[in-house]
Amino acid sequence: MDPGLLRGLREILGEAGLVERRNQRVPYECDGLAFARQLPELVLLPRNTDETARCMRLLDEAHVPIVARGAGTGLSGGATPVEHGVLIGTSRMRAILEIDERNRFARVQAGVVNVDLSHAVEQLGLFYAPDPSSQKACTLGGNVAENSGGPHCFRHGTTTRHVLGLVIVTPQGEVLDLSKARAEPEGLDLVGFFTGSEGMLGVATELTLRLTQTPPVVETWLALFRELDEACECVSDLIRARAEPSAIEILDQLTIEAVEASVLRAGYPKEAGAVLLLELEGRESEVAAQARILEPLVRARGAFELRRARDPAERTRLWAGRKGAYGAMGRVAPDLYVCDAVVPRRKLRELVRETTAICEARGLKVANVFHAGDGNLHPNISYDRRDKEELARVLDAGDAILKACLAAGGTLSGEHGIGLEKIGAMEWLFTREDLAAMCRAREAWDPECRMNPGKLIPMRACMETRT
Amino acid sequence: MDARTIIDYAKSLDCVHCGLCLNTCPTYRLTGREPSSPRGRIHLMRSLAEGEIQADADFAHEMDFCLLCRHCESVCPSGVKFGALMEHTRAGLAALEKRPLHVRLARAIGFGVLLRDRGALSLAAALARVFAPARMPLRAERAYQPTLTPAEGERTSAVLMLEGCVMSEIFGGVNRATAAVLARAGCEVRATPQLFCCGSLHAHSGESSGARALAREAIEASEALCDERGAPLPLVSNSAGCGAHLKELAALFEEADPWHARAAALSARTLDFSQLLAREPQRSLLAARMRASSELAELSPIAWDDPCHLCHAQGVRREPRALLALLPGVTRVELAGSEDCCGSAGAWSLTHASESSALLEGKLEALRASGARTLVTSNPGCHMQWDAGVRRAGLDVRVLHLAELLELATRN
Numbered sequence: 097m098d099p100g101l102l103r104g105l106r107e108i109l110g111e112a113g114l115v116e117r118r119n120q121r122v123p124y125e126c127d128g129l130a131f132a133r134q135l136p137e138l139v140l141l142p143r144n145t146d147e148t149a150r151c152m153r154l155l156d157e158a159h160v161p162i163v164a165r166g167a168g169t170g171l172s173g174g175a176t177p178v179e180h181g182v183l184i185g186t187s188r189m190r191a192i193l194e195i196d197e198r199n200r201f202a203r204v205q206a207g208v209v210n211v212d213l214s215h216a217v218e219q220l221g222l223f224y225a226p227d228p229s230s231q232k233a234c235t236l237g238g239n240v241a242e243n244s245g246g247p248h249c250f251r252h253g254t255t256t257r258h259v260l261g262l263v264i265v266t267p268q269g270e271v272l273d274l275s276k277a278r279a280e281p282e283g284l285d286l287v288g289f290f291t292g293s294e295g296m297l298g299v300a301t302e303l304t305l306r307l308t309q310t311p312p313v314v315e316t317w318l319a320l321f322r323e324l325d326e327a328c329e330c331v332s333d334l335i336r337a338r339a340e341p342s343a344i345e346i347l348d349q350l351t352i353e354a355v356e357a358s359v360l361r362a363g364y365p366k367e368a369g370a371v372l373l374l375e376l377e378g379r380e381s382e383v384a385a386q387a388r389i390l391e392p393l394v395r396a397r398g399a400f401e402l403r404r405a406r407d408p409a410e411r412t413r414l415w416a417g418r419k420g421a422y423g424a425m426g427r428v429a430p431d432l433y434v435c436d437a438v439v440p441r442r443k444l445r446e447l448v449r450e451t452t453a454i455c456e457a458r459g460l461k462v463a464n465v466f467h468a469g470d471g472n473l474h475p476n477i478s479y480d481r482r483d484k485e486e487l488a489r490v491l492d493a494g495d496a497i498l499k500a501c502l503a504a505g506g507t508l509s510g511e512h513g514i515g516l517e518k519i520g521a522m523e524w525l526f527t528r529e530d531l532a533a534m535c536r537a538r539e540a541w542d543p544e545c546r547m548n549p550g551k552l553i554p555m556r557a558c559m560e561t562r563t
Numbered sequence: 564m565d566a567r568t569i570i571d572y573a574k575s576l577d578c579v580h581c582g583l584c585l586n587t588c589p590t591y592r593l594t595g596r597e598p599s600s601p602r603g604r605i606h607l608m609r610s611l612a613e614g615e616i617q618a619d620a621d622f623a624h625e626m627d628f629c630l631l632c633r634h635c636e637s638v639c640p641s642g643v644k645f646g647a648l649m650e651h652t653r654a655g656l657a658a659l660e661k662r663p664l665h666v667r668l669a670r671a672i673g674f675g676v677l678l679r680d681r682g683a684l685s686l687a688a689a690l691a692r693v694f695a696p697a698r699m700p701l702r703a704e705r706a707y708q709p710t711l712t713p714a715e716g717e718r719t720s721a722v723l724m725l726e727g728c729v730m731s732e733i734f735g736g737v738n739r740a741t742a743a744v745l746a747r748a749g750c751e752v753r754a755t756p757q758l759f760c761c762g763s764l765h766a767h768s769g770e771s772s773g774a775r776a777l778a779r780e781a782i783e784a785s786e787a788l789c790d791e792r793g794a795p796l797p798l799v800s801n802s803a804g805c806g807a808h809l810k811e812l813a814a815l816f817e818e819a820d821p822w823h824a825r826a827a828a829l830s831a832r833t834l835d836f837s838q839l840l841a842r843e844p845q846r847s848l849l850a851a852r853m854r855a856s857s858e859l860a861e862l863s864p865i866a867w868d869d870p871c872h873l874c875h876a877q878g879v880r881r882e883p884r885a886l887l888a889l890l891p892g893v894t895r896v897e898l899a900g901s902e903d904c905c906g907s908a909g910a911w912s913l914t915h916a917s918e919s920s921a922l923l924e925g926k927l928e929a930l931r932a933s934g935a936r937t938l939v940t941s942n943p944g945c946h947m948q949w950d951a952g953v954r955r956a957g958l959d960v961r962v963l964h965l966a967e968l969l970e971l972a973t974r975n
């Protein structure tokens with residue numbers, strides 16, 4: 097790192113805002129995709145928009161690549177550092193700046209943790225609807241960058257439906273205030289464009305987010321099946337019958353075992369082959385009406401038990417179990433590879449079978465949890481990253497699963513993003529022209545492709561647009 | 564010694580890097596720095612074990628900066644044994660002598676002399692009263708328990724009570740209250756000067772040989788006291804830190820070591836006093852003696868603050884609340900973030916004074932918001948920390964040990 101640049105950055109951030117020495121930088125070498133590693137040259141932890149912008153201007157002058165990082169819970173390597181690059185972390189931008197109860201929005205710094213926002217507005221009868229399973233740790237800035245989803249996004253929509261405005265620092269260090277465009281944007285919807293751009297267009301420092309009214313009645317139902325197939329079929333039945341739960345989740349047997357062995361102990365019966373977790377919300381009469389539709393359908397599909405969570409404590413436990421399922425799987429092996437596969441809902445059952453076959457053929461252990469309502473499957477493959485040969489088999493299985501999804505009319509990612517992980521797969525789905533068009537859009541913001549290079553859009557495509 | 568071997572490598576592999584622990588970690592919340600988070604610390608340990616990094620001063624700093632509050636362990640779905648991992652690493656660092664000389668000297672005096680001998684500790688406590696009164700609680704009192712406190716009313720059981728090193732030097736009054744409450748709940752309370760310090764502070768700091776020596780003394784002393792059938796008595800602790808350590812004592816010894824099994828047997832007999840009192844018949848006996856009084860009413864509303872080593876290390880959350888619910892004419896309010904660390908963490912508050920104050924500030928904010936007039940805890944470190952904080956902030960709040968409150972409510 098150039099000493100002049102370092103001095104400049106230190107002047108802006110002070111000691112507490114810099115992570116410089118090697119042994120302190122090492123923990124930043126990866127995000128949730130733990131096998132992909134690159135040591136950052138430097139980590140910057142600005143406290144606000146102004147500090148971020150000043151740092152980014154210096155980095156622009158010195159042509160240094162930048163990767164933004166929230167909590168590093170991303171599963172596609174979006175926050176993996178790049179060679180000769182710096183990380184800009186938002187972990188010291190944790191202030192909730194404004195809560196507007198009447199107009200139901202909050203203005204927050206990008207490093208605020210998802211669940212902290214919901215807690216802050218709980219007393220007002222409001223909550224922030226998108227609820228990724230990592231919500232206790234992931235940042236709202238990271239959610240915006242990934243357009244994250246969560247169990248309840250089946251009803252409420254993914255992050256992009258909840259972003260009203262942004263303050264963005266561009267790769268050149270310019271501050272772009274898009275937080276005024278609260279109603280309909282005038283001109284291009286840049287907020288919509290930025291949401292889901294995986295840290296490629298700049299660093300979001302402030303977010304204006306929609307708050308949702310807490311429904312008067314929320315019920316969590318648990319349906320237990322002997323077979324995973326039955327649970328999958330049941331989801332289709334429910335949707336066909338217009339029973340519209342706000343969340344539809346499935347956990348398979350291996351996942352149930354892992355959760356029950358962990359601190360989470362959600363109370364999922366171990367004899368179940370699959371658990372279907374449903375949430376109903378609305379006014380009392382609405383919830384009751386939904387329950388009336390749901391009960392006979394679930395039983396007809398062969399559920400051997402159907403019950404409602406008795407109290408808020410049990411509800412919390414059931415959801416904590418679902419949301420901690422990934423971590424709980426850590427008991428099985430040192431590392432986990434979480435695939436993020438999407439297919440049309442009616443193909444869910446087929447894909448589950450295929451996934452299992454793909455993993456079995458490669459001698460891999462797989463457990464399934466999924467946002468069934470969205471046709472979003474998360475096969476969790478356990479492995480040990482020290483075993484290079486096993487890692488290769490895991491990645492091969494991941495590719496095979498993706499190809500199976502595409503063949504079934506699905507797509508590359510439900511919610512975890514493309515990042516580093518699936519960048520090669522972009523070429524399966526998109527033509528060269530498509531990719532070149534994406535590059536041109538990117539280069540309008542970042543002609544040098546200095547923000548998160550090598551992620552989301554294959555660099556090769558960008559090189560081609562230039563020559 | 565190969566620095567790589569100071570890590571319990573197998574345990575470090577349990578971490579899948581999910582990050583679900585980050586937001587609970589006080590040092591991460593304070594600094595926003597990944598190496599100061601549980602996931603970051605485990606990452607460093609694993610990197611050291613794999614030969615990627617050296618055990619240099621930066622490494623030692625991150626390990627020492629951890630409060631060992633174990634909040635991360637409470638929320639980790641993957642079952643990472645963070646406390647054990649950290650104690651192991653610290654023991655290794657102590658052996659490597661990676662710390663600066665003045666730190667090693669202070670540790671030698673603290674762990675080698677003061678916490679090994681009641682007389683030396685007593686002298687130090689006396690000096691502290693004179694030279695550092697702001698750090699001492701208002702009602703500091705030295706008292707040692709009689710070897711036998713008879714049960715009041717019908718004797719239903721006998722227990723051995725751990726007086727503890729710090730407890731008997733500074734919180735003699737709390738020990739007296741604990742023995743009194745146990746006696747009123749039908750327990751005959753035994754104490755023995757042979758059971759002095761459990762060694763938890765040694766273990767937390769990586770002084771494993773000192774911790775082992777004290778553990779052996781504690782095991783022998785506790786085995787010597789038996790009930791009528793010749794079985795060793797249950798050991799009751801009113802200090803969350805000591806209780807947590809005693810419940811995991813076997814970790815200090817290799818499995819082949821005969822002391823391992825004896826330690827495990829002691830762990831199986833160890834209870835937090837709230838656990839014992841929340842059981843029958845103790846609970847009913849206590850409840851029957853509860854009387855509303857103006858003194859008690861003045862303390863209301865009360866707030867319970869979970870000591871880290873009670874909720875996170877021992878998983879005890881329900882019992883203290885159940886006991887507090889018995890108090891007549893007293894309302895209990897919830898303290899927001901009651902499972903967050905107050906920043907005491909044994910000697911940590913001395914070695915990291917400004918960070919400790921910052922953590923305490925957040926707790927004081929929650930206390931103010933709760934409107935409580937009495938803050939209830941059950942760990943000497945937390946008690947001192949709260950006492951100092953309440954005084955500094957000029958709040959009209961009393962800080963009491965759970966035993967003191969129960970004693971007051973059952974006094975006739």
Ligand SMILES: Cc1cc2nc3c(=O)[nH]c(=O)nc-3n(C[C@H](O)[C@H](O)[C@H](O)COP(=O)(O)OP(=O)(O)OC[C@H]3O[C@@H](n4cnc5c(N)ncnc54)[C@H](O)[C@@H]3O)c2cc1C
Binds near residue numbers: 173247294582
């Ligand atoms: C246990 C577990 C469960 C999960 N469950 C879900 C789930 O249910 N649904 C889901 O969608 N995801 C889930 N994820 C994935 C992950 O949590 C989400 O992608 C989350 O949004 C990432 O947030 P983060 O703060 O950790 O961001 P990071 O991982 O740090 O970064 C993610 C990406 O966002 C960019 N970025 C971060 N902050 C900013 C910013 N301020 N400005 C611009 N770019 C930025 C980074 O460059 C990177 O490309 C889960 C992960 C784990 C470990």
Ligand code: SF4
Binds near residue numbers: 426584601638640
């Ligand atoms: S919660 Fe557990 S598995 Fe997840 S990062 Fe923290 S220590 Fe590791």
Ligand code: SF4
Binds near residue numbers: 589604628630632636
């Ligand atoms: S023990 Fe406490 S301070 Fe240490 S890493 Fe875990 S949560 Fe953080």
